[in-house]
Amino acid sequence: MTYPTQTDGTSAGAAPRSTVLSLRGITKRFGALLANDAIDLDLRAGEIVALLGENGAGKTTLMNILFGHYVADAGEVRVAGPDGALAPLPPGSADAALGAGIGMVHQHFTLAENLSGFENIVLGTRPLWSPGIGGRAARAKVARIAADSGLGVDLDVSVSRLSVGEKQRVEILKALYRDVKVLILDEPTAVLTPQEAEGLADTVRSLASRGLAVIFISHKLNEVISLCERVVVLRGGAKVADRATAGADRATLAELMVGRSIEVRHSAPRGVGEPVLTLDRVSAAMGRRDRLVDASLDLRAGEIVGIAGVSGNGQGTLAALLAGLAAPRSGRLSVLGEVITGEDPRAMVARGVGRVPEDRHREGSIGAMSIAENFVLERLQGGDFQRLGFLARSRIRAETERVIAAFDVRCSGPDAPIRLLSGGNMQKVILARALDGRPRLVLAHQPTRGLDVAATADIHRRLLDARDRGAGVLLISEDLDEIFALADRIAGIHHGELSRAFPAGSLDQRSVGLLMAGQDPGIAA
Template structure:
């Protein structure tokens, strides 16, 4: 074994009654990529926050090898000490100042506060050297706000390397990347590891873990439930280790398409500061799932806003259930039978300060069953919430618990309960499984397939190609505000879709 650079021993962290980490041991060696795999809430991020000094463990110890290779305990609760010991972390949500350039972001925090001039020359030289060694290239003099997501991630990694990180922690790094960008990242990680860096790669996606890591540690419910070399590990075995049970594979059954439910005919719409749609045509019929593949920021938000009733077409025709749409507002869409699952479930899905019960009833609060003469019918609201919690397995302390205490997966289940329980005819699912663990993902898939089975049409917008291929009857690719023709999923392969997502549709057609 190569030299040990990091050892976590017996890490336990409790938040009140919740045990987020339970006696976790973990070793990391020089030049290896260790994948930390687990469902959401398995304790991966908590563990890394302890490593980085954001949290103090209730018990256990973090030791890091010094220059001479001997392990020394790291003072707990000190991000400063973690940085000094050579631990670099790239968070899931980037921590870059958008109005500064890449170089300024990289230097940020490394300079003394009380100095008037900045020594950019030396820093530029050092970053340049790091870029050459690692193969990470990015224009350092462009404001971060104008960089793509992939470029921003490179800036984050450069920031860590600039500070002489010997241990690099990447938290869900591919969540925001295109497949091609992710492949680029994997190549970078392998190159960095070959250069002696020790990498911890946090993920809940099996495919990429198998692609990039040397060793896999699986966390479940705060405990380490397994550790194995990547070579020879099998997908299904690891998945079962993660969730602790068989993972039922979602399968579509063939079904007749019915009448059209949602039609866009050469619709254009502006997207505000995000990309809009241009000349887009789409039809979703009863009993089919139409998937929209694409890298985020290509007009998905505008398409979702149309289907959610939040936007109206600037030009072109939009028909819902066979009729021209008159009232473009969320309430009439919801009442007409459109179930809407928002992309950002925390921001647009729930009101965190309100209770689970209030959130479940929020869309229908004006319906007679929940109010009489403007006064709320608490009994009916509570009963509805209890049923939702039961039927959709929403894990919470009860209908009166504030929604913000729920995990991401349970918030999504709450939203599913809110929108799907009314037998909607059309379902808009915008990134419905992003950030969810496998268990919750499977549940979302099952519910969408059940809606299709019942005869509803589903508009599934996703960045997860596996999900799209598995669920969709037809797939359309969105690129630069334009929708391709929706093609049967059976005839499509990932390569073609990937090319189309990158804007190479014309070449293929030629």
Template sequence: MTDPQNILELSGIAKTFGDKVALKSIDLAVRRGEVHVICGENGAGKSTLMNILVGIHKPSGGQIRFNGQQVQISDPIAASRLGIGMVHQHFTLVPSMSVAENLFLGRHPKKFGLFSDRQAMVDRARALIEAYNFGLDPQAAISSLSVGQRQRVEILKALAFDAELLILDEPTAVLTPPEVEELLKIIATLRERGRTVLFITHKLREVKAVSDRVTVIRHGESVSIHNTADVSEADIARDMVGRDVFLVGRKGDVERSFGDAVLKLNGVTRTNAAGRRLLDAVSLEVRAGEVLGIAGVDGNGQTELAEVIAGLSTMQAGNIWFDGADISDMTVAERQALGLGFVPEDRLDRGISKTMSVAENVAATNYERANILRRGFVSSARLAEFAAEKIKEFDVRGAKPKTPIGTLSGGNMQKVVIARELEREPRLLLVSQPTRGLDIGASEFVYDRILASANAGRGVLLISSELSEIFALSDRIAVIYSGRIMAILDRADADEVTVGALMNGAGKEAA
């Protein structure tokens, strides 16, 4: 029987794609005016479920009730008419248009039923902005807005269609810490105004900060629903993974001593074809046994920094030393031979060959070290044996040596890349966005391996847009903004407010 408190009720929702079962049975009840979080590992079915709610997919079984009525959501237009809006992780705004034009794209107010009424459009946009205290200029171009401001426009687009239920898909993935705090305030305002928010996230701290209730799904089934105040982050993680999860970090009360600098950059500068500086006189060093974290909003030079160090791109000024040797003009292979290990941010483009097997990928730089070559020829038996060892050691699930790596999940691909790089026992591990797109179980494994490398006396340069990850793993934190190092802080002296401000360009640039 329908509960009048609920705006949305799902019963036994299932979805199959051919032989693949994406959702087995999802039950969900979302109360009117609450913030309800959906949590689950990658592959648990979160995206499939959301796509069903906005009409992109049709369920293979089960019932959907909205506002007490059983409904069929045939397409996104039907979802919008019902009062269901969704803010996707990747924005759908037109950068060259204004805020108002984006809010009413395709449905501009008309004069005499024929001509666009620009003033009426701006007035309506301003009224909507003021109603939710979003602090936007309706006539500002989208291209001039920050990421956080663009997200507000996306939320207003849904509200402009009178969405009663607003679905936010991983909304903090691209935000700085101050922008995350602003978003959480916005969600609180939406709740106060009677809107219902369905919030998809894997960040457990946000679950606790923003939600009234949380539903966990695992392997296509809903496994628990809790009042958020009654459960801990560890409880939620346990439900997500099916076991206890320990996201260990650097312990601040442990005295550490570090060796000499393994990597040293002095005045490294890289420009693009137009002469714009992508890296602006970057200087830093990573010591043996240390994790140096690079914190910054995506697009501020992190990719270029990793590629210059790895030898994938050239620099126009400065020097790079590795174990005291100038490697500025060395090739990728020469840097690897000296002991540089590299886990790139884009594992599909840079880290693996999708059409090759797990064995071929994990052995790619290890044929001699792993004794796979016999008189100059590859030993198929030894290759398979080596791959099987790494699959077991790194818990690469669903894989055998001959499995095409492109068929694995993102987390298991990442494990193969890390296994390959660590097999060479590098002096320095350069790891970029190591847990991007990974669920909490895979993240736990990656954290453990990064810390194990540092504890074994290797230097680790960690580049991550996840500030919680930087704080959990780093001994020192360097903040990058617009290609410049703004500051390098000891972890004990750093806090999220200070680092977040530096990530936005505030504060004094490091000498």
């Protein structure tokens, strides 16, 4: 099915605004893959445009061309100069793009971990030989931008000690500090609470009202609809829609992106059984920052409990407890009827805990190893895949081929290095490893971060299947859409304190936002 390209002029009544950025016929091929197919995009001052598309639709390629990281095979990028006239941007030069006032906040951070937030912000804006790192003027400017944008973060500790959410705030400040004319935000709200996201939306609106043009890349369609006035949808490298947001709803946009209808319907749990996980006033800590204080929680077989919160508030510790990477310092932790006192990831797997880690690249997979090796990684200790210490290679291959088919992993075969897979396919392998042994307790920590709509739907469906099979699922997520799509009960986590779990039906976005901020939503459980 094809969708006609819809074009819409400026919103009625607005003053005519000058075009600050114009892409014409941008085409880029990687071998046989047509990543960008003659894409046109115009951006006017003060406009907030959403760029939508699944992973692989060509968004990243287009932004990399705009940013000078790639050179387009055909087409032209033109940017308004100081006089307002459009001039071609030299291709393949990131310096030129920066100089022309194009700024980007990347989804994957580009911060120097060993420097402070402030140093990261001013880094590169001052000549190398200037003494010190930034005078009072720079500090004042950063403080003003931070106050204006409402992006509060401690700028004087080293970035390595900041949480994911705080790092992203530094990234946004960094771009704002550079006086950009065009700001590209790649999934900026993925790590913010609803209140913070609303705050950022206000910031973006006020920046836009002062003439900043914003390209907003997001998978959160509600956000796109409320914030952006225009939406550009890419699919398979081509532009399939360029229309006003007014009159569009989530389903329309999702269908434009995927090309077919995709809805995962949350169903009521079939029946809740025995507790599979009990925390009774458990305190624990991972390193200095992330800790859990006196947390109590019950998770029963056949239900999904969602833990909502901004990362860095204790989720890491909670996940580590279930993964077997941390032990309680006080209180009682009981997993599948066994009281846990020590750290032992292997024992957790053996007990029947399926674990999906937060960071699929760092903890979830070994990039250089094959899909098969990654699949059997945590199950080798048992007798299934080894005999007298030798790997049962044909068995490993056969089992991997079976799960590749069962979990619909798109790959060239079990021997392909897992790093070559897309995020969604890599996550499917990790999910296959966690769920294939039919675990009775499942830990899903940010299971769909950075994944596209279709992969997300697939992973949600499998977690619901696991629940319906009788597993208790602990879902830790920053994505409220995900929490509401899956959870039967929802608890908030804030500064290491876990709230009570409320039935999902009794909560709305606002009350979950209050839970994430550590406040009582005022609802009887």
